Amino acid sequence: MKVLVIYAHPAQQHSRVNKALAAVAKDVSDVSFVDLYAIYPRLDLNVDVEQQRLLDHDAIIFQFPLMWYSTPPIIKEWQDLVLEYGFAYGHHGEKLKGKLWLSAVTAGTPESGYGPEGHNRFDLRELLAPLEATANLCKMPYVPPYTLFAALKSENAANLEKHIAGYRLLLEALRDDTFDLDKACAQQLITGDTIKGLIKGKTT
């Protein structure tokens, strides 16, 4: 598959995790990478360019830090402008049909803070439901988010390393068609702990 990573971090100078993940995405051969804030610091997206990017790829990955339980604003702007009627949905709007939609999300709060018992009250998959509904409307299979919780905790270094290495595995597996989509879609979230089990032919 042709893989496109659409990256959005509004304060990249303060980023630790996404900067490292972005470096991986840029390093994996035959994976396209676009940094939305670098190209469009004023959010003046070029719709034709962005639509063509989508047409040229089969798996679309949105990489971002969770901000106020949602995406950074440029991803919402991107959705509003790029996913046009007649292109992404509506009459004759099936140009994205069958392309995978996957979010690669980092969250500052530990996993225990999510879900009905957590202080955030909702689980992450629920909070990202607008993305899932958008993918559904565009007839794009929605892959559970590749997620890192507790992204701010320095004691989480081992987990962070696993997550970064897992991101490379994920991108390579999508590119090489060795990603087990059915198995992945049966999960709530994908993590650095579960990614290896979702790659065909990978035992460890």
Ligand SMILES: Cc1cc2nc3c(=O)[nH]c(=O)nc-3n(C[C@H](O)[C@H](O)[C@H](O)COP(=O)(O)O)c2cc1C
């Ligand atoms: C404005 C803002 C809003 C945030 N909102 C959330 C949030 O709703 N939930 C959460 O778990 N973390 C939240 N965070 C923490 C970020 O998700 C976290 O800093 C980021 O994932 C770490 O990645 P980075 O090192 O690439 O910045 C927020 C951070 C900022 C700056």
